[in-house]
Amino acid sequence: MRTLYQTYQENIHMAGKPVEGVPLSLVAHMTANAQIEISIDSQGIFCGAHDLTKEQGKTIIPVTEASASRSSGDAPHPLCDTLSYIAGDFAQYLSDSKAAGKVERKFEKYLAALEGWVQSPYTHPKIQAIHRYIAQKQMVQDLIGSGVLEAADGKLLEKKVSSTVYEKALVRFRVIDSSPQAVWEDETLFDCYIKYYATSQEGRRDICYLSGEEAVISGIHPKGIVAASYGAKLISANDSTNFTYRGRFETAEQASAIGYEATQKVHSALTWLAARQGVVAGTKEKRTYICWNPNGKKVPDLEDPFGLEDDSEPRSYTEEEYKQRLIDALSGYQNTLEHNDEIVIMGLDAATTGRLSIVYYNELRGSDFYNRLMDWGLTCRWYFTAFTADKKPTTTTLTPLTKQIVRCAFGTERGRFLETDDKVMKEQYQRLIYCMLDQKPLPRDIMHAAVLRASNPLPYSWGNRERILSTACALISKYHHDRAKGVSISMNLDYGNNDRSYLFGRLLAVLEKAERSTFSREETREPNAMRLQNVFVNHPMSTWKILQEKLNPYFERMSPGSRYYYKELVSDIIDLITQHHSPEELNRPLEELYLIGYYLQRKELNQPKNNKEEQEI
């Protein structure tokens, strides 16, 4: 909370400026979508109107505490509001007399509120002009005249303007002989309203828990902080029957108090951050993560901290090049920070529809933050198959994106993509965030789930198979790095590694390659090694014997040279296995490390011929 308050104070210069996405809204203002724009002159004479598309419609409007959180009551916004509030003649165009009466009451309230502002010391030429125009009570007539609304027989048709029903269409104004013309871009007007509102506010004064000073206390807090759970409030106190605050305290007011200004600032800062740099996990049930620096300095995107996806020209990176690239990318960010600058990471989610909760919160020093990201990037990495612009596969070193890890470990294949249930995605994403930012060791079950999937490749398409395999290898690498306290698994084939699983992994790759090498170009069936991979993992020794037998016809098809080459390779590996391991342990299920051996051996075998020969000598 305090950090958000500070964020607002530091970014106050951004408030109210029209920027991309959602602007940081001012105290007592909010951003709404306008559907109609009316131009008037400073005398309040109608000069034209047109409708607005959704992209044009973003408008900062002044609000009161009551109007900002209105749902069904009739609390008018002070300046720009929907037609039913703002148009004095709206009621005349309605056929339903009951609805007309309601609309009239709304207009009266709106007009009274506007008059109050015009007559206060904080009036403004634009307000006066709008007030003159409103008082003429001919807005609907004017709008029909300019073709924005449609009517027949003196009644409005049930149509929509910019896909909003007439009654709910929000109107904004442009005063054409002033500068700036747009009412929603005039900072002097914002100022006037904030001052007016501060003086006109009546309310209990008390000590604000955020600023520590006496202020007018707000009983209602804004909703709509993150788009994902729009109705949820971060601060709420409406449960007066159960014991959420009752007990020691009798009323919600006793339990805590937050000043109007403070709550406005906190919420607009949060809304602004969530819209600008929020990362959402899940598709329907969403959890939003935000990562920011309270002083408004640029921080990397949490989902893709290394800017990997911006890479327009994929090329092959070796491990060293990749390391250098990470360092470059991160130090670019880091240089903008001073040593003591903080980075805050926050996760927001709602367990029920009404209340928003902070599910992850961490404040880190900038340098710590980048060191941790770097550490994650350098230990959780593997070769991935990427495609160049002309769709040729290349191998590059990458750190899998967090969402991709979750999808590979827990997803199911739907169509071309791997998908996960939102609940799983949310929870697992959070666990990975812990690994990334709190340097927790990678949980074994995540790694294990990915390994299981990688060991059973048949249900997946080729692209997903490779993705899962590489992700699993990255996770194994990370897991072993955590366990071995900093010793990384080498990303080159290690001929001296006599681990049983590693060797069996290599053997599997050789068996696969041997069979595949006899395939013609069009052959798409799976080699026996692939089909039996799952069995191989559980009973490596006996499955190897089956595979060996099945391979005989393929050996027949090979040229004597390659037959010799593969047979030699197989017997080398088998020698190593039998030398270093007792017969009874040979048939035990393989550990996850076999995938590493498999991947590296396969990579080795797939290298162009000339390389291979050099290495053999």
Add this chain to the structure above:
Amino acid sequence: MQHQNIVEFEVSGDYALFSDPITRVGGEKFTYQVPTYEAIKGVLHSIYWKPTLIWVIDAVRVMNQIQTETKGIRPIKYNGGNDLSYYTYLKDCKYQVKAHFIWNENRPELLHDRNENKHHNIAKRMIERGGRRDVFLGTRECQAYVEPCTFGEGESFYENTPQLNFGVMYHGITYADEAYSEETQGNMTVRLWRAVMEQGVLSFTPPEQCIHRPVREMQIKPFGEKLGNFSPIESEVV
């Protein structure tokens, strides 16, 4: 008071939840980064307390890195049914505490019990034995353990952090029976303070110097044989 009556101990637990009152009223508890004065006072009450004395917390030293963990909770409602919410806890907590006691002048009937040596020694013994009642950090589900220590010994994670500012924070509640001023007499008063941690040490503002927010009227709870909530020592003798 002739002596300083200082006690020092270390309290540690897997979790702690010092809820921020702002989010707490809605039911989604979210913890402060550091313990509140009142929570540590509660720990001391669990260790040893008599109405004769008031515990005053001098300082808390945060030993471990501040980390949080969120849990999905299904709280049972008072009127039946259940709710769903997320509680955010501090994880792997260890604090060194330095505190002393003063006499509670609001209880003149206990004047004869004001024996510094006795209370100080009992308190120290209770720390060695881990407290009289079970100790928890912030909320009841966060069990914690107490051990004697020398305040300042060992390395804190924040040893090299000159200053961490936590802004305005809840300090505690002054109840009528521990009132120290006219303002706090006959009232329940919430105290707020501006929390600053220097090299891992939170030096608490004494209660009298906090920002005061009177909440409601409240009277001292009377004790006595006639009220049926007090039994004299004679009745305990077998």
